[in-house]
Amino acid sequence: MRSSVIVFPGSNCDRDIAVALEKMQFKNQMIWHKETSLPKTDLIVIPGGFSYGDYLRSGAIAGKSLIIDEVIKLAKNGCLILGICNGFQILTETGLLKGTLLRNKNLKFINKDVNIKVLNNKTQFTSKYKLNQVLKINIAHNEGNYFTDSKHLQELRNDNLIAFKYCDKKGNTNLDSNPNGALDNIAGIFNSKKNILGMMPHPERMIDKLISNDDGVNLFSSLLN
């Protein structure tokens, strides 16, 4: 499986995701944001970080960069796209995913391991997980507070487009288990065709038991399937 990681000025999880993809046997390449075309690829990853320093609004400038037109084109042709953290913010700025990511409710950067649960395991990103499986996964963001309009929220619920929700150890989703104030505890969503996933938690940080756990591995192995 071929993967491409887009690198913007200010991306800083690009190496981490590349290490994870290679460890999971993807044939990975790094793509500089000034490119205007992509080599053949099955998966495009937009990594975490602070593209363009989060200036203007997180993800806003990257969402208008040269490579993005190509990403949008391939997305419409069904190419798999994964946006993690700042990558999720960029995807909402391009319009490939609806909604937006507001500042965390406590107005502080949050880095910690949180629990999320898998709400839909019938997708190419999540097939190796069990339905409602609770994962422990690291978050690290300032703007992870997902928000969307009520019509879209209904659509997300009805069409099973919510990928992950923040929860407690037992899988309960409530205010106490919501780290950043996200609407409906949403941690990650799909587009309507389910070929695009945007998520705030960092699966690439959870592939090595020495530093954390391996709860992120199945996301990559689902993609390999």
Next chain:
Amino acid sequence: MEITNEIVERHGLKLEEYKTIQKLLKRDPNLLELGIFSAMWNEHCSYKSSRIHLKKLPVQGKKVIQGPGENAGVIDIGDDDAIVFKIESHNHPSYIEPYQGAATGVGGILRDVFTMGARPIALLNSIHFGSTTHPKTKSLLNGVVSGIGGYGNCIGIPTVAGETKFNETYNENILVNAMAVGLAKKDKIFYSKAKGLNKAVVYVGSKTGRDGIHGASMASAEFDENSEEKKPTVQVGDPFTEKLLLEACLELMKDDSIIAIQDMGAAGLTSSSVEMASKGSLGIELELDRVPCREDNMSPYEMMLSESQERMLIILEDGKENHARKIFEKWDLDFVIIGKTNNSKNLTLKYNNKIEGEIPVEILATKAPVYDRKWVKKKVIQKKIDIKQLKKIKLEDALIKILSSPNHSNKSWITDQYDQMVMCDTIQKSGSDSAIIRIHNTNKAIAVTVDSSANYCKSFPLTGGKQVVCENWRNLISVGANPIAITNCLNFGNPENKEVMGEFAECIQGIKEACEFLNFPVVSGNVSFYNGTNRKNIFPTPVIGGVGLIPDISKTLNHCFKKENNNILLIGKTFGHIEQSCFLKENFSISEGLPPEINLNNEKNNGETVLQLIRKNLVLSVHDVSSGGLLISLSEMSIGSNLGAKIYKPKKLANKFEYFFGEDQGRYVLEVEKANLDKVIKMLNDNEIYYENIGKTQVKNFEIESEFNIDVNDLFKINNQWYNNY
């Protein structure tokens, strides 16, 4: 413009110093030249009060590749890998503008590390605030923590360890010390020494603005009630540009294009060009019209003294300009050749084809005044505190009081604001004795930690100096690392005060003795004097940052208990030294008497034996005993693991408070499985280590025989409430 006494004083120079300048130049300097002298001869850049004392520190060792004198220290960790590290203060700016002050502190220390060719892999910090009831403390804490996080998170380097302390001595002068650690290849270290004639001097990075003009001189003066007016001298940080600069520099460093490189830190373009020229015994001519400026009509004076961030000066090999320019343009950074090297040994500054200033480099760099300031030995006041004379309290209540105090509360409110995991090599985050960072793509790791003990240093600087080094060493040992070297940030009051200078001299002596004995050299550091306001000096606060090597990542451990029914061993002798303890300070507000003595022999023997036990996989958890004494160490081991412990009181116990809260040095708590107990004891006996078998781990309850029994969950809550309620 005539240079009047008033102008001289406004530049932070003494009149005698000005006379020296006139003598050395054999003429009066003009204003630009005076500004340059003020930038180079202030305390911050010239180390004029500290130099003769710093010379005493041990700076060499088998693993030392580069000691003090370069942008950062470099040590060998085997396999052609080198670790580059340094700590630096940003105290004065952080008090005036906490967010930007702290952020640019982080940015500055990162540049010191990647200037040398290293990719930064970890950030640490030591931050000290005034009393928690002081009206400014809360906003300063908030601003500093967001600033540290804001910079480190954005540039994508994990902030993995640190310390946060509160004491009224810092009410009007907080301390913000940032440490950066980088990884380089041993044969690809870059230095600042200029070489060769007619080589291009290149300016890269951000544009120059009017921010931070005279920042270094500000940092070399005491504060008074008008300090707020100094806000314009605080620099503004841009971690995004620094990230670009980092990547561009590392890309250019892959080949041999760079002859010398120096970041523009304190005193900006002035100190970077002077240092490069001085180290290479060359001259440098700069054409200031070419300096990329952020604002219109900047004068040569402003350009030379600006402390705008995220800038570097590079001396390039012939014919490499285009190659280098392409890299910096790719990263959207300015790249301008602003001058060249020559053999004049002068710093020559041209503007509009006119020489605006010309000073022999030698005078600026090596002829800066050196002061052997008057100092007096600390009058040591022996005072034995008799606990029996104090109000009666319960052991449990005393423990709760300490665990819920600002200085001992869990700091996740702070550390959750730092990205600790980016780069995916953080094996051990903050909260244990040291953080552990894997060397990317290898099976080895480094341990890093920062420590300080201002209370000890205040009451007896000589012992205090020794103690900080030993505690740092112990913290590295506790996670299974061989301590290699340290960097130090020496935060003191006004050096013109002979008591302060005495504290400095004696702390240095203490650091020297401990470092020599433990073979733990100082490879980099920074001195920050003039910490104080209106003639009130802060407690002497040397901060030590240490690095150790873990050759095999499978042999690391942390302080958390692992399993119930294991033996708990206390290594090192407990005398019950209660003066200067956290117990007396938190429970009785007593801070008199002397700190616990350091026995370097025991320290070394105990530490080396503990390390052997870890390497032989004979212990499951280790925690050093430091501030708060044995009971605090034990409760931290419980809180971290959610496992309890049952501790027996020794049969002959003079005083339980002294036993459980005494802060005797050189001690560790070990968790040992029954199956390994005999082996461990044999090894301790063979090495003549004093130990006590003090109890066992158990589920759920933390218990001291016939004293108290408390649920670990409750201990956790007690330890976790302060920050959230502040």
